[in-house]
Amino acid sequence: MTSDIRPQPGILDIALYVGGQSGIEGHADVLKLSSNENPLGPPPSAQAAIHEAVTRAHRYPPTDHAALRKAIGEVHGLDPDRILCGVGSDEVLQFVCLGFSGPGDEILHTEHGFSMYPILAHMAGATPVAVPERDRVVDVDAILGAVTGKTRIVLLTNPGNPTGTILPAAELERLADGLPENVILVIDAAYAEYADGYDGGAALAGSRPNVLMTRTFSKIYGLGGLRIGWGYGPRALIEVLTRLRQPFNLSGVQLAAAEAAVRDRDWVATCAALNASQRQRLAGALRQLGLACDESHTNFVLARFADADEMAAADAALQARGIIVRRVAGYGFPEGLRITVGDAEQTGAVIEALTHWREGAA
Numbered sequence: 001m002t003s004d005i006r007p008q009p010g011i012l013d014i015a016l017y018v019g020g021q022s023g024i025e026g027h028a029d030v031l032k033l034s035s036n037e038n039p040l041g042p043p044p045s046a047q048a049a050i051h052e053a054v055t056r057a058h059r060y061p062p063t064d065h066a067a068l069r070k071a072i073g074e075v076h077g078l079d080p081d082r083i084l085c086g087v088g089s090d091e092v093l094q095f096v097c098l099g100f101s102g103p104g105d106e107i108l109h110t111e112h113g114f115s116m117y118p119i120l121a122h123m124a125g126a127t128p129v130a131v132p133e134r135d136r137v138v139d140v141d142a143i144l145g146a147v148t149g150k151t152r153i154v155l156l157t158n159p160g161n162p163t164g165t166i167l168p169a170a171e172l173e174r175l176a177d178g179l180p181e182n183v184i185l186v187i188d189a190a191y192a193e194y195a196d197g198y199d200g201g202a203a204l205a206g207s208r209p210n211v212l213m214t215r216t217f218s219k220i221y222g223l224g225g226l227r228i229g230w231g232y233g234p235r236a237l238i239e240v241l242t243r244l245r246q247p248f249n250l251s252g253v254q255l256a257a258a259e260a261a262v263r264d265r266d267w268v269a270t271c272a273a274l275n276a277s278q279r280q281r282l283a284g285a286l287r288q289l290g291l292a293c294d295e296s297h298t299n300f301v302l303a304r305f306a307d308a309d310e311m312a313a314a315d316a317a318l319q320a321r322g323i324i325v326r327r328v329a330g331y332g333f334p335e336g337l338r339i340t341v342g343d344a345e346q347t348g349a350v351i352e353a354l355t356h357w358r359e360g361a362a
């Protein structure tokens with residue numbers, strides 16, 4: 001880069017996103033529990049749709065995503081005209097930041113919120129502002145207290161990542177009620193399907209002029225590798241986001257896979273049930289081992305150790321057995337390990353490794 005060329009303000013403030021580790025030296029076969037992926041993989045229905053769609057790879061995909069939006073609308077009881085599909089929910093969140101904030105504006109997120117939020121704020125030239133949580137739960141009063149004349153957007157992970165905790169519907173509503181009307185509340189519900197009785201914020205996004213909900217096919221639908229997400233909210237806001245979307249942002253393969261997956265309600269029920277049972281088993285075992293662990297409403301649990309050294313020792317013990325989990329110091333938990341809930345065998349392997357480590361450490 002020559003000295004006369006300067007990037008837009010904020011771009012060089014972006015700390016590059018660090019994804020979940022996927023390999024361990026010396027281990028050909030690892031158990032990857034670091035990125036909250038579905039242990040059952042992609043649903044067979046979506047795999048069949050992918051194979052079929054590949055034969056049409058020479059054709060440009062539809063630009064309006066009509067079939068996928070219709071399917072999402074039918075399954076979730078939402079108006080398809082108020083749905084926007086993106087390259088992962090990350091892209092939808094990016095459109096929100098780009099469309100509604102810029103230099104001089106603030107984007108609020110909570111201290112343990114999803115690590116993409118500051119990145120997306122900087123992309124828009126806006127300033128990310130972290131608001132404290134209370135005992136790893138989003139604090140509505142703290143958010144409302146942090147709103148200034150510069151605040152444009154509140155990005156809320158619910159349920160939380162990496163905390164796994166959830167803000168109940170009444171609290172979400174209180175937050176929406178308390179925000180100025182010119183501030184957009186984004187409810188990032190990437191893990192909604194794992195939280196019993198939670199609509200992901202759909203009712204609020206359906207009834208308020210300043211609330212949006214984002215969802216993903218990366219978690220319970222097992223399609224993280226294909227990159228598909230969506231947002232839902234007031235028509236006026238969706239019309240803005242649509243203008244930022246490239247016409248061919250989603251390929252025919254992505255669209256076909258997502259449509260098959262969203263219509264596969266049995267798959268979602270199967271995965272949710274497996275997750276609930278293994279999550280309870282894993283959390284119970286962690287507590288038995290004397291580790292702190294909040295009730296999770298997601299497909300991972302956050303294990304909290306005595307300190308960073310103990311966490312590192314446990315992580316090393318897991319890695320020695322080829323198990324990769326996520327260190328979350330960057331999320332404000334230097335003593336924590338976020339462990340994706342796997343199937344019964346995988347969960348058993350984690351419990352066995354930690355039990356063995358505890359016994360050895362005792």
Ligand SMILES: Cc1ncc(COP(=O)(O)O)c(C=O)c1O
Pocket residue numbers: 036087088089090091114157160161188190215216217218224227228229
């Ligand atoms: C809270 C949260 N929001 C959004 C995302 C991004 O998901 P996607 O794969 O749809 O971009 C993730 C992914 O881990 C997440 O944890």
